[in-house]
Amino acid sequence: MATAKRSARTLKVAPVLELKSMKKRYGGKLVLDGINLSLAEHEVVCLIGASGSGKSTLLRCADLLEPIDAGQISLEGERVAFEDRSADATRRKLGIVFQGFNLFPHLTVLENVALAPRVALGLTQAAAERRAKELLKSLGLAEKAREYPDRLSGGQQQRVAIARALATEPKVLLLDEITSALDPVLVAEVLETLRSLALSGMTMLIATHEMAFAADVADRICYLEDGRLIEEGTPEKIFGAPRDPRTKEFLRRVRAISAPGAKRRAGTRVKRTVRAKR
Numbered sequence: 001m002a003t004a005k006r007s008a009r010t011l012k013v014a015p016v017l018e019l020k021s022m023k024k025r026y027g028g029k030l031v032l033d034g035i036n037l038s039l040a041e042h043e044v045v046c047l048i049g050a051s052g053s054g055k056s057t058l059l060r061c062a063d064l065l066e067p068i069d070a071g072q073i074s075l076e077g078e079r080v081a082f083e084d085r086s087a088d089a090t091r092r093k094l095g096i097v098f099q100g101f102n103l104f105p106h107l108t109v110l111e112n113v114a115l116a117p118r119v120a121l122g123l124t125q126a127a128a129e130r131r132a133k134e135l136l137k138s139l140g141l142a143e144k145a146r147e148y149p150d151r152l153s154g155g156q157q158q159r160v161a162i163a164r165a166l167a168t169e170p171k172v173l174l175l176d177e178i179t180s181a182l183d184p185v186l187v188a189e190v191l192e193t194l195r196s197l198a199l200s201g202m203t204m205l206i207a208t209h210e211m212a213f214a215a216d217v218a219d220r221i222c223y224l225e226d227g228r229l230i231e232e233g234t235p236e237k238i239f240g241a242p243r244d245p246r247t248k249e250f251l252r253r254v255r256a257i258s259a260p261g262a263k264r265r266a267g268t269r270v271k272r273t274v275r276a277k278r
């Protein structure tokens with residue numbers, strides 16, 4: 001029994017990403033106030049909350065783009081800090097995609113995607129391009145490889161940005177409102193891409209205002225308000241039976257401004273082949 005217990009402990013896999021008591025200030029304002037959040041391998045977590053609640057700041061701090069004022073960040077059990085942001089070993093574990101694509105306009109789609117593995121992982125040009133082509137193909141963009149970003153639709157550009165983030169084979173993908181600059185039709189195509197990534201077992205932390213999408217794809221929903229993680233739970237719990245009055249009020253306001261047809265379809269979560277260990 002003791003041996004079984006010990007080996008279970010030894011085998012316990014560290015979270016892919018772990019944020020402990022994370023605090024972030026801008027000027028005098030506490031924008032993140034003691035965030036505790038961890039992502040297991042293959043887990044998809046959606047951050048929801050009103051504008052200004054701290055979702056983007058949380059992702060930027062987790063991606064080591066911003067220094068934090070207190071707390072700690074760990075990747076696969078190893079503590080990392082802002083100072084490590086350019087260290088290859090750290091950098092390659094994290095992929096981030098922003099709302100505004102941020103593609104290089106003077107590089108082709110293929111060059112945009114091949115750049116990171118060449119620079120961050122030291123792959124040869126040929127190897128980096130091979131990887132980039134595979135990724136573009138898997139995202140339905142093979143025929144766009146030689147185009148420049150401005151010849152692509154917003155949805156296609158966003159998928160190129162996702163391909164670029166995946167090119168270093170990150171352990172966790174951080175996605176910040178990546179559909180909010182897109183037309184509804186293009187939103188659907190990008191969300192479909194994320195659904196496939198979730199099905200393939202990619203670990204993701206996603207800030208989103210798309211509640212139906214969050215309900216569909218997430219293992220866990222985290223509700224943020226004023227830099228605090230107010231409540232977390234399965235989509236069924238958070239959308240179906242939130243406990244905290246603040247979560248209830250936020251969802252009431254969101255539903256009030258959604259068209260009736262845009263309401264969440266209950267119980268429509270995707271079945272994934274790879275499930276998070278709980």
Ligand SMILES: Nc1ncnc2c1ncn2[C@@H]1O[C@H](COP(=O)(O)OP(=O)(O)OP(=O)(O)O)[C@@H](O)[C@H]1O
Pocket residue numbers: 026027031049050051052053054055056057058177
């Ligand atoms: N670079 C910055 N300098 C000063 N304050 C900032 C900075 N970035 C964010 N903030 C402030 O931090 C708070 C959280 O902002 P953040 O962008 O993280 O919110 P959000 O939840 O992502 O909002 P949205 O849904 O509108 O994207 C806001 O009050 C914002 O004004």
Ligand SMILES: [Mg+2]
Pocket residue numbers: 055056057176177207
């Ligand atoms: Mg934001």
